[in-house]
Amino acid sequence: MTGFSTSTARVIATMGSHSALQILDGAKREGFKTLVVATESAAGVYRHFGVADSIIIVKSNGDFFSVENELVRKNAIIIPHASFVAYVNSEELEGSPIMYFGNRRILAFERDRSLQRKWLADAGLRLPRIFKTPDDIDRPVIVKFYGAAGGKGYFLAKSPEEFYEKIRGYSHRSLTIQEYIIGVPVYIHYFYSPLTKELEIMSLDRRYESNVDSIGRIAAKDQIDINLNTSYNITGNTPLVLRESLLPRVFEMGEAVIDAAKRLSPKGIFGPFCLETVVTPELEFYVFEISARIVAGTNLYINGSPYTDIRYGMPMSTGRRIALEIKRAIEQGRLDEVLG
Ligand code: AMP
Ligand code: AMP
Numbered sequence: 001m002t003g004f005s006t007s008t009a010r011v012i013a014t015m016g017s018h019s020a021l022q023i024l025d026g027a028k029r030e031g032f033k034t035l036v037v038a039t040e041s042a043a044g045v046y047r048h049f050g051v052a053d054s055i056i057i058v059k060s061n062g063d064f065f066s067v068e069n070e071l072v073r074k075n076a077i078i079i080p081h082a083s084f085v086a087y088v089n090s091e092e093l094e095g096s097p098i099m100y101f102g103n104r105r106i107l108a109f110e111r112d113r114s115l116q117r118k119w120l121a122d123a124g125l126r127l128p129r130i131f132k133t134p135d136d137i138d139r140p141v142i143v144k145f146y147g148a149a150g151g152k153g154y155f156l157a158k159s160p161e162e163f164y165e166k167i168r169g170y171s172h173r174s175l176t177i178q179e180y181i182i183g184v185p186v187y188i189h190y191f192y193s194p195l196t197k198e199l200e201i202m203s204l205d206r207r208y209e210s211n212v213d214s215i216g217r218i219a220a221k222d223q224i225d226i227n228l229n230t231s232y233n234i235t236g237n238t239p240l241v242l243r244e245s246l247l248p249r250v251f252e253m254g255e256a257v258i259d260a261a262k263r264l265s266p267k268g269i270f271g272p273f274c275l276e277t278v279v280t281p282e283l284e285f286y287v288f289e290i291s292a293r294i295v296a297g298t299n300l301y302i303n304g305s306p307y308t309d310i311r312y313g314m315p316m317s318t319g320r321r322i323a324l325e326i327k328r329a330i331e332q333g334r335l336d337e338v339l340g
Contacts, residue, residue: 017083024051026319061087103340123260151232203305205297
């Protein structure tokens with residue numbers, strides 16, 4: 001806590017789900033007071049782990065902005081994560097006087113798959129092909145539904161006939177038909193400092209999704225006999241380090257996304273973000289999604305990842321890195337530069 005005066009300390013706050021334990025733990029380690037806005041059923045977790053100096057109970061996560069005045073009065077800086085994106089609406093966030101770490105404008109690009117694609121394409125990244133109509137399907141595709149369902153109910157098809165057969169029984173209105181990339185999923189966790197203009201690789205993960213990650217435990221014949229369909233519902237995350245010769249490309253992709261974001265919104269993207277990729281046998285990265293905030297895969301690294309260990313030589317989670325950036329911004333009188 002060197003050089004950090006608690007008289008200027010503000011409160012770091014977040015919604016009680018997703019990566020709140022990590023965010024609050026990181027904030028405490030950097031000397032901040034912490035606050036969590038949680039439902040009664042979730043609050044016990046934050047009490048148990050002792051990471052929140054105060055807890056505000058709400059009926060549901062969607063009621064987050066009902067306690068906005070209290071957060072403003074406490075000088076709280078909100079840290080967004082996927083549950084925040086899933087449960088609060090953009091208009092409330094846009095119009096709120098709340099202090100927000102990151103660029104709240106760029107979050108709109110994360111919510112909208114076509115804006116997201118524009119951003120990634122503008123960065124020159126390799127993207128899976130999108131099929132505008134099912135009739136054009138000429139290769140394996142993954143059919144994704146919109147909303148916060150998190151991969152639940154996605155299905156695979158390889159022809160228009162199979163698509164029409166499988167889509168029966170789904171009532172979802174909007175969906176994306178995306179080329180299915182055969183390769184290994186790699187989620188890259190970055191942090192871009194608006195203060196030093198430096199891009200860091202924090203860590204990597206792969207997701208543990210049900211039932212696609214367990215389907216290989218039963219024989220192909222049984223998969224067919226019981227008419228098993230794949231689903232990609234996220235259940236947890238497992239750690240990963242990357243073949244070292246791929247790291248230059250990882251940095252290149254991160255820099256390209258930062259440059260492209262500046263063309264979309266003046267403040268661009270800063271703080272944590274994640275590229276969700278599939279790496280092919282030719283070692284090419286296909287990017288199928290971007291998260292413009294902390295991702296839950298970073299929860300693996302409360303004590304730091306191999307990469308942050310080398311760089312910092314002390315436990316440095318992404319949650320803590322966020323708090324460190326805010327602390328440095330306060331010390332340098334540049335808080336405005338980390339809020340958006
Ligand atoms: P929850 O608060 O658990 O209902 O999750 C809200 C959103 O965050 C959903 O869209 C989930 O897909 C996403 N999410 C939650 N946990 C994880 C995780 N461990 N990895 C990736 N996404 C997650
Ligand atoms: P998403 O909801 O876009 O994060 O996708 C959920 C999961 O589906 C991912 O974690 C991947 O396992 C898988 N996935 C998504 N898009 C693709 C793709 N284009 N090719 C292969 N797998 C994919």
